[in-house]
Amino acid sequence: MNGETTxxxxxxxxxxxxxxxxxxxxxxYRAMVGIGLACGVLIVLVYQWTKPVIERNRAEALRKAxxxxxxEAKSSVTYRLGDDNRFAVLTGKADxxxxxxxxxxxxxxxxxxxxxxxxxxxxxxxxxLYAYAPGQDAVTGFRVLETRETPGLGDKIDNxxxxxxxxxxxxVELTTDLSAVIHPxxxxxxxxxxxxxxxxxxxxxxxxxxxxxxxLRESSAFWVPRIRQHLDDFRQGR
Amino acid sequence: xxxxxxxxPTATDDFLKGLFRENxxxxxxxGTCPALAVSNSVRNALAMxxxxxxxxxxxxxxxxxxxxxxxxxxxxASYILVIATFVTIVDYLIQAISLDVHKALGAFIALIVVNCxxxxxxxxFASKNTIGRALLDGAGMGLxxxxxxxxxxxxxxxxxxxxxxxxxxxxxxxxxWVIMVLPSGGFFTFAGWLLFFNWWKKxxxxxxxxxxxxxxxxx
Amino acid sequence: xxxxxxxxxxxxxxxxxxxxxxxFLGICPFLGVSNKLGTATRMGGAVTFVMLITxxxxxxxxxxxxxxxxxxxxxxxxxxVIASAxxxxxxxxxxxxxxxxxxxxxxxxxITTNCAILALALFQTNxxxxxxxxxxxxxxxxxxxxxxxxxxxxxxxxxxLAGIPDVVKGTALALILAGILxxxxxxxxxxxx
Numbered sequence: 220m221n222g223e224t225t226x227x228x229x230x231x232x233x234x235x236x237x238x239x240x241x242x243x244x245x246x247x248y249r250a251m252v253g254i255g256l257a258c259g260v261l262i263v264l265v266y267q268w269t270k271p272v273i274e275r276n277r278a279e280a281l282r283k284a285x286x287x288x289x290x291e292a293k294s295s296v297t298y299r300l301g302d303d304n305r306f307a308v309l310t311g312k313a314d315x316x317x318x319x320x321x322x323x324x325x326x327x328x329x330x331x332x333x334x335x336x337x338x339x340x341x342x343x344x345x346x347x348l349y350a351y352a353p354g355q356d357a358v359t360g361f362r363v364l365e366t367r368e369t370p371g372l373g374d375k376i377d378n379x380x381x382x383x384x385x386x387x388x389x390x391v392e393l394t395t396d397l398s399a400v401i402h403p404x405x406x407x408x409x410x411x412x413x414x415x416x417x418x419x420x421x422x423x424x425x426x427x428x429x430x431x432x433x434x435l436r437e438s439s440a441f442w443v444p445r446i447r448q449h450l451d452d453f454r455q456g457r
Numbered sequence: 458x459x460x461x462x463x464x465x466p467t468a469t470d471d472f473l474k475g476l477f478r479e480n481x482x483x484x485x486x487x488g489t490c491p492a493l494a495v496s497n498s499v500r501n502a503l504a505m506x507x508x509x510x511x512x513x514x515x516x517x518x519x520x521x522x523x524x525x526x527x528x529x530x531x532x533x534a535s536y537i538l539v540i541a542t543f544v545t546i547v548d549y550l551i552q553a554i555s556l557d558v559h560k561a562l563g564a565f566i567a568l569i570v571v572n573c574x575x576x577x578x579x580x581x582f583a584s585k586n587t588i589g590r591a592l593l594d595g596a597g598m599g600l601x602x603x604x605x606x607x608x609x610x611x612x613x614x615x616x617x618x619x620x621x622x623x624x625x626x627x628x629x630x631x632x633x634w635v636i637m638v639l640p641s642g643g644f645f646t647f648a649g650w651l652l653f654f655n656w657w658k659k660x661x662x663x664x665x666x667x668x669x670x671x672x673x674x675x676x
Numbered sequence: 677x678x679x680x681x682x683x684x685x686x687x688x689x690x691x692x693x694x695x696x697x698x699x700f701l702g703i704c705p706f707l708g709v710s711n712k713l714g715t716a717t718r719m720g721g722a723v724t725f726v727m728l729i730t731x732x733x734x735x736x737x738x739x740x741x742x743x744x745x746x747x748x749x750x751x752x753x754x755x756x757v758i759a760s761a762x763x764x765x766x767x768x769x770x771x772x773x774x775x776x777x778x779x780x781x782x783x784x785x786x787i788t789t790n791c792a793i794l795a796l797a798l799f800q801t802n803x804x805x806x807x808x809x810x811x812x813x814x815x816x817x818x819x820x821x822x823x824x825x826x827x828x829x830x831x832x833x834x835x836x837l838a839g840i841p842d843v844v845k846g847t848a849l850a851l852i853l854a855g856i857l858x859x860x861x862x863x864x865x866x867x868x869x
Contacts, residue, residue, distance in 0.1 A: 246526075246528050247528045247530060247531050249526075250523075250526055250527050250528055250531055250535060251531055251534065251535065251538075253526075254523070254527075254535050254538050254539065255538060258538050258539065258541075258542035258752070259749070261542055261546065262542055262545050262546065262748050262749070262752075263748070265545075265546045265549055265550070266549055266748045269549040269550065269552065269553040272553040273549070273552045273553050273556075276552070276553070276556050277556065280556055339684075339688075339803075343563070343803075344802070344803060365560055426865055486704075486707065486847055487704070489700075489703040489704060489707070490700050490701055490702070490703045490704070490791045491700075491791075493700040493703065494699065494700035494701075533759075534756075534759060537755055537756075537759060537788075538752065538756075541751050541752045541755050542752070544751060545748055545751050545752065548751075549748070564795055564798045564799065564802065567751050567794070567798050568701075568791045568794060568795060568798070570751060570755055570794060571755075571788070571789040571790065571791045571794050572789075572791075573704055573786075573789050576789055636859070639858075639862070640697060640698050640699075640700060640855075640858045641855040641856070641858040641859045641862070642855070643700065643855075644851045644852065644854045644855030644858060645851070645852065645855040647851050648848045648849075648851035648852045648855065651847055651848045651851065652843060652844060652848045655843050655848065656843050659842075659843065
């Protein structure tokens with residue numbers, strides 16, 4: 220008997236008429252839409268206001284990094300890779316286009332390239348900038364742009380002198396037809412480096428070190444042949 | 458405790474309660490995610506604390522200003538919209554001020570949105586009080602949060618990196634207690650402070666109970 | 677586009693970089709719902725489900741926002757999706773299992789503020805995961821969260837009978853346990869690579 224009454228009460232709830240105390244829909248819509256619009260406007264305003272500052276900061280950080288990995292360069296020009304595998308000076312925004320940064324000395328001579336590369340590390344994406352010097356067939360500079368690796372361990376890829384020494388001259392020699400790297404960059408256990416294309420890992424940060432090697436290996440495999448095949452595209456620099 | 462003569466909380470009480478008595482992290486156990494994640498160095502802890510303080514004060518003020526216009530059914534959704542707006546704003550502000558700090562804090566800036574403290578204060582206080590009081594409440598809670606984060610960060614950075622605010626404290630022979638800057642260290646440090654806090658509270662309340670008993674007995 | 681393999685993504689999100697034990701996400705429900713094994717598993721299931729829905733919508737939102745070039749609306753859109761998804765799950769559970777609904781209590785609507793879900797949306801966007809990878813990521817994240825929760829609940833249930841000083845009881849103990857679990861999970865580093 221009691222169960223029936225409870226069921227009946229439950230069933231009749233949805234069918235109950237709209238009580239006069241219930242809030243009408245208009246104030247609800249008004250509030251939500253009003254707040255939504257106000258919020259939207261506020262966000263857009265702040266975005267537009269900070270955008271130029273942020274872009275300036277980013278460009279500045281990138282510039283500093285480029286001249287850090289290419290110390291002999293006095294100026295830099297950004298080149299974009301076209302669909303025909305040729306390079307052209309980038310005009311306007313990068314917007315997802317594949318780019319490299321060519322560095323020139325005072326006389327306008329090409330000293331090298333700064334290439335941005337990224338990949339998954341232990342914790343999160345690692346973004347690096349490395350320098351490629353065609354004259355030496357090697358990677359000659361390295362800088363970590365973004366890392367969120369384990370502080371004290373994985374983030375040593377940014378400042379451990381032993382690890383960074385790997386990149387003073389990391390060979391990426393190409394085959395005679397300039398189509399591929401003869402010895403792809405590889406990582407070896409700390410202290411066992413025997414070849415100029417190997418990277419000595421950091422003890423205790425093997426995953427991060429391996430990640431860096433992978434990033435460089437894949438990036439150099441893509442860019443170095445293309446750059447060398449069309450070295451003339453860059454000679455028009457300032 | 459520091460009530461005015463008419464029994465209502467004073468303005469200073471609105472502000473001070475967030476620091477100790479109702480500390481959002483150590484007492485209410487809210488906002489624990491960022492407290493643990495970003496406290497591996499004092500600089501990051503401070504930056505996160507200040508960013509949260511900004512959002513807390515701004516959203517408390519906004520929600521208090523709008524409290525008469527928001528119908529009860531949609532209040533949660535409205536609060537979240539407002540909070541998300543201010544978090545987006547602080548995200549862009551931090552990027553404009555320092556790209557380094559922004560990179561260090563990473564996704565946790567955006568995660569301020571789901572920091573239970575902000576939603577909690579909006580619901581429990583800002584929606585029921587004047588803008589002035591809501592501002593004070595937000596400031597107090599925000600500072601309490603910031604303070605706790607800095608406490609956590611100090612322990613973790615000193616032990617885990619041998620530095621404070623990037624300044625090396627011990628010589629190069631100091632072996633970093635690396636686990637302190639790892640997630641586990643975060644849990645342990647938080648547990649440690651919580652333990653200390655609980656023990657101290659117990660001591661204070663048992664002492665005042667003792668004094669009251671004495672006073673009662675003396676009568 | 678991230679070129680991580682699906683298997684790596686799964687291992688990474690569930691074990692190596694466990695949302696709770698490595699990234700500190702979802703701590704509130706982790707501390708709050710982990711004292712009973714039964715509630716823990718069901719909460720884990722609910723969270724995984726919300727993550728899946730969120731991941732699908734985030735893929736769509738990102739495509740839309742890219743098309744209209746309004747990246748700043750990302751955060752607001754994600755949170756709206758999450759709040760709606762949680763509302764959906766809440767209604768679903770209320771209809772199909774009122775007992776579970778009561779057991780989860782306030783923690784069900786609190787899934788909205790579960791940082792793990794928003795973080796899922798943010799990570800998926802930042803790492804450029806595609807649709808399929810996003811789903812794998814969501815499944816893995818949810819599985820990892822459930823795993824951490826279940827492990828925690830198991831230990832806490834046993835500890836409920838042990839003699840523990842008052843000052844440590846409750847949250848402090850849970851945090852110490854979490855710290856130990858976190859150290860254990862660090863052993864997964866490098867798995868699968």
